[in-house]
Amino acid sequence: MYCVGLMSGTSLDGIDAALVKISGYGLDTHVELIEFDTYKIPLEIKDEIKKACLNNSPSTALICSLNFKLGYLFSDAVKNICKKTNISTDELEFVATHGQTIYHIPKSIENYISSTLQIGEPSIIAYENNVKVISNFRTMDMAAGGEGAPLVPYSEFILYGVRGENIALQNIGGIGNVTVIPAVKDMREIYAFDTGPGNMMIDEACSKLFGVSYDENGDIAKSGKLCETLMEELKSHPYIDLKPPKTTGREDFGEQFVNDILEKYKNIPSEDIITTFTEYTAYTIVENYRKFILPNIKLNKVIIGGGGAHNKTLVSLIQKGLENVKVFTQDELGFSSDAKEAIAFAILGNETLNCSCSNVPTATGAKENVVLGNITLPPRGKNNF
């Protein structure tokens, strides 16, 4: 059957839509990617999302309205990805949508309890496409004591596992996260965690300093010099030393964090900022591997996915840091790096419809396996009058 997986990450670089053919579930899942595309988020909505993520400026009205606006945007992504193929939305069995994270509190702090907030109203997607929608995947893992992230490990196990090798899958979206899949065919041996910033700091600085949304190929980073003082200050961020499972987000490494740095270091050349942010991002990944992965397991491969896989400077810095492990990008191995997370949510939606658990407790810290997400039924049901 056909379904669409939707992902819109913290990097705000677009709405990923994967049209997928899927059958079976659990270890018997068969997945085939039919079509993939990324749809731009209009600038005014991007601004509203950023405002909603900044802790102190948004209004409740903004969040209320933005939840519905994103619903329409996600809905258009479904229509557009179907239009690219011969498959009509009527043929879709379901849409699985991650939503847009506007806040994430991995551990209770002061008056706030651990919780997460994704928006992009599923009723709108369901109504506009007359289709079943599965959404809100992170909350049930948190109800079970987990951090609600990362959720990709389940799909990575299904897609990449069972190959007789110890592999690490490093995703570099807005945030960086890693999934370690040991050669043994046992999901309990998987673990995963957020390594720290992915493209978030680099993209934010590129936008502020160069008016571009990202550092294509890593060319800007290649042209600058490392600023040691800034690097030392970044290295003092406490996140990297935290023991996994751990998760992070825009509230740690987003606009506020970057703005403060740009203000403080406004006298150093702009390209040096990008170089240093890129070195730091590579450092956070390598350092997490050194501290929390390599002491336990001999990795055969590191496979890099997500938008950051296109940043050649970043990838080569990671390879340099992990001298004894071979680093590949997903695309080098024949998997679509860009489609990875959207496919992951199609897989997770399929599990939910089969009443099948799909969190990986060793990755999220949850007490147990649980069924993730809410189901919104197709709107045109039985009519009683």
Next chain:
Amino acid sequence: MYCVGLMSGTSLDGIDAALVKISGYGLDTHVELIEFDTYKIPLEIKDEIKKACLNNSPSTALICSLNFKLGYLFSDAVKNICKKTNISTDELEFVATHGQTIYHIPKSIENYISSTLQIGEPSIIAYENNVKVISNFRTMDMAAGGEGAPLVPYSEFILYGVRGENIALQNIGGIGNVTVIPAVKDMREIYAFDTGPGNMMIDEACSKLFGVSYDENGDIAKSGKLCETLMEELKSHPYIDLKPPKTTGREDFGEQFVNDILEKYKNIPSEDIITTFTEYTAYTIVENYRKFILPNIKLNKVIIGGGGAHNKTLVSLIQKGLENVKVFTQDELGFSSDAKEAIAFAILGNETLNCSCSNVPTATGAKENVVLGNITLPPRGKNNF
């Protein structure tokens, strides 16, 4: 089968929990109320809700965290109502929860699109009670072009309809709303709308001026005098003259609105404020009937439900205003007035599980009948490893 309906209204006077035995669906629904109770909302959470509803002060972190906190509170309400009976939560087929409305934009305005936001995380309720949860009932009606409210008319038709009389059901919660059910057995003839403030203004003023959460029996209102100047100012509020379908909420008649009035009229006696608010609340109801109901239909009965049915001064003012119609309270007719909305959501949840449409387009303004709500499955599903 057993289920629990949960309602927490804009008046913040507690979480209503109705344990209900239900079978069939649509016009064949049979409902029996087993147990009902209202659970207090702790003061600090009440304050957080009020903060979340005030448009400019809340943080995204607050909303994120409060969504989960309310999930735990609703979850406790389910546990407690079951504990009051011999029925264990394991015997529940489902929980249907309205959630706490923190914002509602019935019609698009400026940069905000029509939308609604209820919180109280269903995954928490599902996990804590290992039960299926239906939630988020209002969004699909809005996706279909409706205002997302009122939703009680469907259940009122099922509970009170088919009696050969033209009746108006006037609910007085935080907000007042009316459902007109004509004698003919056709749901398309039903209409409903929010009449304006219910207990909201009275309660807010009671809390600020007398340190009590509501005006018991309407005794304070009985003791004061009408302030004509204030009454004239209140009557100039544009909501009453709006043509139905129409909805309103805390953003129109809540804390901000009341505070402005109390500041402006701080020199008149406190009990006169309560008297005038009570007269105004009765006026909004009577005036809406005169303008939008009585010209079209000869009412046999007005049945008053919700907390405001206990306010004798308010009820007698309404009877006085509607001289030729007999006014009853729900309890006078043998129905639990307090349990009404919680039972309504149990009925709506049951419709959703039967893929049955349960909005009333003539009440909400929706373009068509749709299936309402999201389904969160019991968390302990199949385990793949």
